[in-house]
Amino acid sequence: MSDRKRKPATHVVEAGRKPEWTGIPGQPGGVVNPPVWRASTHLYDDAEDLAGGRPNADGHFYYGRRGGPTQWALAEALTELEPGADGTELFPSGVAAIACTLLAVLRPGDELLVTDNAYEPTRSIALAMLKQFDITARPFDPLDLDGLAAMIGEKTKAVLVENPGSLTMEISDVPAIAEIARERGVLSIIDNTWATPLGFPALERGCDISVMSLTKHVGGHSDVMMGSASAAKPVINRIRRQAQFMGQVVSPDDAALALRGLRTMALRLERSARSALEIAEWLATRDEVAAVLCPMLPGTRDHELWQRDFTGGCGLFSFILAKGYDADARARLLDTLELFGIGFSWGGYESLAIPFDPAPVHTLRPWPPGIDSGSGLGVRLSIGLEDVTDLKEDLAKGLDAMGAV
Template sequence: MGCRPRPAQGNRAGALNSGKDHKPATRLVEAGRRPEWTGPVVNPPVWRASTHLYADSADLARARPNDDGTFYYGRRGAPTQWALADALTALEPGAYGTLLYPSGVSAIAGALLGVLSAGDVLLVTDNAYEPSRSMARNLLAGCGIETRFFDPLDLAGFPDRFCERTRAVLLESPGSLTMEVCDVPALAAMARDRGAVSLLDNTWASPLGFAALAHGCDVTIMSLTKHVGGHSDLMMGSVSAGEGLYTRLRLKAQALGLVVSPDDAALALRGLRTMCVRLDRSTATALEVARWLEQQPQVAQVLCPMLPGAPGHDLWRRDFTGGCGLFSFVLEGRTPAHRARLVDALDLFGIGFSWGGFESLAIPFDPARVRSETAWPPAGWQAGDKLGVRLSIGLEDAGDLIADLAQALEAMDEA
């Protein structure tokens, strides 16, 4: 299910047409609000319909099932879903269209299945999101697609990872859990020179913080469950691309029968309108918390690319225009039992997966079990005696979150 921009009409749509000149916060407010979809109200109504009716037989004969933004059947979407896809396209410089998927993992799977065939080789960054790794080893392997993992920080060795069957490269920056920032423009350029499609899981930064297609990627993927939804109450993913790949990916998504709920699309649209202010707030709070953690004796290292001096900070400053509230830290010389006491003692931080919601979360993690090819742990991480904790900073007061972490660090060492 997707939608690409169409010629717009009316004052509000005129603003959308000139949206390339508007700042991100303005585009977030205007995007996807076409008068033909909203009517006289601010937001597109929720169109719940499996069946779209035709005026007569002649109208049915004129049906255009593969025209974006036209009624055909519920699986092709209606104005609620079209408005969300249209808005996401408007936020992604260089995108021709955006497809919606029922979850972030579904978006990754749909994108990979759309560009790969049996016999192809896929290169996957070794610090990828764990479900992406599992997908490569199971779903894709069952389709006859071979996956090879690579060190995303080894630019010099990257060309040697390609073979005559390499058709795609899956990137993620910052990397999952350990937050390494790779040189996405350089890696994408090398992939393109070798005839491979580059795909980036851009959920961490979103197009507000990193314009993936403008930096050379061919396909950009987001879990809308995170920042776009923003309230921990929906599951959805998106894929944006240029015209050729968009058309190819759309046909695959249609063949798989993928569709998102109009109610969830409406929630995502609502979250999208406030995403900029929420990201600004969570990013500022995350930096404050990260700076405080950096000074604590129980903490060996803070893995936050937004933090000056942290691994990947120089590349983050060069390529990114924003961040988010997700980062990790490493405990100094503690055991798993210590870490469990720390996490269990937290009061304002919930224990749970996902991130990007209004509430703060914490999970323990050990990256060694989800690495394969590269020289992990990365520099500064001593395997065996240092353990990781990932934080997702929400919209709470920074001082309250720091106080909660302070008492939990004290509780960690209590026998």
């Protein structure tokens, strides 16, 4: 191929497939996928080799806790997908990636500003766990840039955002947030699980650290738990060192599953996003629905900002039931569904539905515009790879089962 920059869909197929990881030394050819290297012990050639040590980076045998070719292949592939990153650290879950990243960049006495619409475990890490380390965390309104700038003080060392926000799906101006942080010498961290670098190249948009739950789109098959953090030097070195202090490691078998999922991620994201948009447009016409929270949907408050900053989306969005429907009605909706499983997580090949109540999700901005006319009861949908007509028919049965107002 020429020197022309490869497109993201090519990267997900080609990245992390070095010949030394897919071939047999001294023999021509090789295999398509890096083999699963299961090893706790890495051997040295001789005493001199042992005395020389090994660099503290991916790609060098040292000990199983620092990974092997299967984990390195996945980390390298994720780094290539994130323009501006110099490395990626892998973790046994997305929550582990968030917790370890925060511990890597914060010290006792520091302050973290965390978006008010954060994923609930993220809020717990920030507002509860970090207290044990004498680290203060305060929520900020991700839609109020002036307010964020005013909150940053001498002790503020990091700002943590999600885009879109968990459950209520607001799009914030992340490039502007990152610029505000950078101008004040503060690191910006983003949970970029929703769009992945294929839809939102976070470091190119100004963020310092991009964290993902690989359990979702990268794994893609609801059979692996994993997380990642990608960044440029020297920040990635701090994260790697903290991960090693804490003994964070992923198994080669799980890394192989994530690599398998990565190869089809671009196709799955395109398909699920297209189906999600069609379903969101249809839900917006239903009398049982007060608001559809989907930034990909034209005419919504955040759509223009989504168009400006994103190159893709995914199948995750929410909707709010109209007035007159209570929790029992919502339960009937969920219980009637046949193609939508009821369960946490998302980003797999199967569709899921989960209830939520938006009111407790935000402490600073209770309701984005348009929701206050509804019942206050939400449903989050993860649209999978089923036929979109079948999914709409399943949802129609569920909405009908709620009964008339």
